[in-house]
Amino acid sequence: MALVSLTPTIKLSWEPNATQTLSLLNRCSNMEELKQIHAQMFKLGLANETVPLSNILTFCTSRNSGGLSYAQMVFDRVNTPDTFMWNTIIRGFANSSEPEQALLLYQQMLTHSVPHNSYTFPFLLKACSNLSALEVTQQIHAQIIKLGFSSEVFAINSLLHAYAIFGSIESARLLFDRIPHRDIVSWNSMIDGYIKCGAIKTAHEIFNDMKAKNVVSWTTMISGYVGASMNKEALNLFHEMQIAGVKPDNIALVSTISACAHLGALDQGRWIHKYIKKIGIQVDPILSCALIDMYVKCGDMEEALEVFRRIEKKGVSAWTAIIFGFAIHGQGREALNWFSEMQKVGIKPNLITFTAILTACSYAGLVDEGKSLFESMERKHNLKPTIEHYGCVVDLLGRAGLLMEAKKLIDTMPVRPNSVIWGALLKACRIHGNLNLGKQIGKILIENDPEHGGRYIHLATIYAMAREWDHAVEVRRQMIDKGITKLPGCSSISLSGISHEFFAGDRSHPHIDEINRMWDQIAKRLKQEGYKPSTRGLLLDLEDEEKETAIQKHSEKLAIAFGLIKTQPGETIRIIKNLRVCEDCHTVTKLISKLYAREIIMRDRTRFHLFSDGKCTCGDYW
Known part of the structure; x- marks a missing residue:
């Protein structure tokens, strides 16, 4: 390759000497500067020196430099690259969109009999993980043993992590059990592996066996619980983490806040938000969106908006979260206004934003607006609609x-x-x-x-x-x-930081007798108002009397009765339902909101219902 291909046309405004050139390499901030410095190296006779060449490769292969092709060009011109250079170029491709190149380079490394070190294998295994190449991983495992690196914990942990990612949990466990001196990375990789294959119980057993846990250990387990929809367990573990004196990172907080959102645990979500402020954790965009999502799904749009307003640089995710909040609360016009405002400030909607705004139009019955927005996706925004x-x-x-x-x-x-x-x-x-x-x-x-x-x-x-x-x-x-x-209907209500769950006909709750007495009182008042149970959607093989009895024990009715017992007069009752609320429960909740002068916020499988003074914000269509 001609020398001129490596020499940029841009010139430095001054000519550094050899010492200054090496110093500039350490302070280089972009590819244009690096190319100028590299040109100066040729002039000073440093182009074949190992240290500056290694510095060039390190910079060019970093994730954000955009100089991987330049690194390859430089590497190809080195007569005898040392192990560090091989590791550097392999690492660059392993972290890129071309991880297969890392494996091809390793073949060349073997051909040239280049010595390995403990850093060679983690980069190769990263490439294998990105390519889902289990067979190649097993071959590299054989190389680790053959070349005497089976006691190197850095290499073994990378191998353990790769097996866990592939779901080869048996291989991972076999390797884990044979590690003579496990460090905390070994334990965390094993926990993560079991979580990824759905063995949450085993993951927790390993977690409990750890003598020393770091923030990654706690975060991995909490995130695993949330991913498995074990949100109560996630919250309990978060509290254990605090008792243990481990400061949570942003990932743990995002997962815990997500658990609060799924449970509708507004009190706990508020407490965690205050905790974040108290200990001075930096609220990044991801954590901000998690807080907005939590307040939205717990029915507190005002607090969601307050979090949104405090974000200095509002990205599309934050705008989308707010639009989605208005959507599931049935406030379609507000969602449209925010969608318009988002574009006025220069934020372009993405596919998720359009899912949110189309949902808003659907729930609010805004047919013309929804059709127009759908048509604009490709025509105006160059976005191809998906099945959602x-x-x-x-x-x-x-x-x-x-x-x-x-x-x-x-x-x-x-x-x-x-x-x-x-x-x-x-x-x-x-x-x-x-x-x-x-x-x-x-x-x-x-x-x-x-x-x-x-x-x-x-x-x-x-x-x-x-x-x-x-x-x-x-x-x-x-x-x-x-x-x-x-799927059985389940309704939950969170009071004083404790989530109470109810199933249809459930008698397991410790206050069930008190709840049933309360419901009998409610039923009498409903009857006085002329209410008659709507039983047309119930099982066909029940007699009418049995249908009426069954419908009285629906989970949301039990949760509302419990809420009336345990909350103060005038206090809002918040219910989370895992299925669509049935016609009879919807009618009953409207009447209860009027008879007991209560606002009842109910989140069912798809949207929010705000019951107040005998009416619902869904307009009786949900």
Whole structure:
């Protein structure tokens, strides 16, 4: 390669000597400066010196330099690269979008019989992890043993981490058990490996066996619990972490705040927010968005907005989180205003932002606005709609009663519709009484999602509404014969930092007798108001009296009764429901809000309902 190809046209305004050139390399901040310094090295006769060449390779292979191709060009010109240089160029490609190049370079390293050290293997194993190359990892494992590095904890920990990432947990455990002197990285890698393969219990057993835990140990376990939807366990472990005197990092805080969001544990979320302020943790964009999401999902939009306003540089994620908050609270116009404001300040919406704003239009019945926004994705914003966006529009049209238009959109979609999209249209058919279309879609849903109990229940309900009892019974018999069960309804209420869960007909709560007495009082007042239970959506093989008894014990009713007992008059009651709130519970909650002069905020599977003075913000359509 000609020398001129390495010499940039830009010149330094002054000519440093040899000592100054080496000093400049250590302070170099961008590729243009480095190229100028490299040119000066040729002039001073330093172009083949090991130390400055190593410095050049180190800078060019760093993650943010953008100089990997330049590093390769420099490396190829070195007559006899030493081990450090080989490790450096391999590391650069292992961390890049071309990790296979790292493995090809290693083949050359072997061919030239270059000596290895303990830093060679972690970079190679990183490349293997990025390529999901288990077989190559096993070959490198053999090299580690062959070359005598099996006692080098740095190399072994990297191997352990690679096996864990691949899900080869048996290999990882075998290696872990054979490590003579495990350090904390060994333990943390093993915990992370078990979490990744879903063995949370085993991960926690290893966590408990650790004599010394660092913040990574605690964070890995807390994040694992949240990822497995074991949010109560995550919160408990976070409190244990504090008792142990370990200061949480931002990752642990994001996971813990996420657990609060899922549980609707507003009091605990507020406490963690105050704790963050008290100990002076820097609130980065990710932590800010986690706080906004937590307040949104706990029903406190004012506090979510307060967090948003305090962010100095508001990125698209923060704007999207706020828009999503207005969406699930049924405040479509506000969401549209914020969407417009976001663009005015120069923030471009992304695909997730459009999911949020289309959801807002759907929940608020803003059909024209939603259709216009959907059409603008490609035309104005150069964003290709995904299946999530089509699902939002189907839901939007279905809620508005435009069933055939929704069906046409599904039939002409460029991607295959999933069960969520068909389910949205089926719900609309049931609400708007298009039973023939509902029966067609119900059959499609069962074919596409045969293990989902809710699909059978929905189709059986459609048949029952059409008074086709034999077909309704047959669908339920299919469900029973296949051993498929419907996810049980669960409602939770968080009081004084403790989350209380209730299931339909549940008698396990320690205050259940008191709750039942409270419910009997509520039922009497409801009856005096002329309330009659709506039982049309209940199981077909129950008698009317049994249906009325069953519906009185729905989980949200038990949670509300408990809330009325344990909170002060006038205090807001917050309920989290894992399924869609049923028609009867929705009616009852509206009446309770009026009779007891309470605001009741209920988050069901898809949105928020704010019950106040006998009305709900969803407008009785959810």
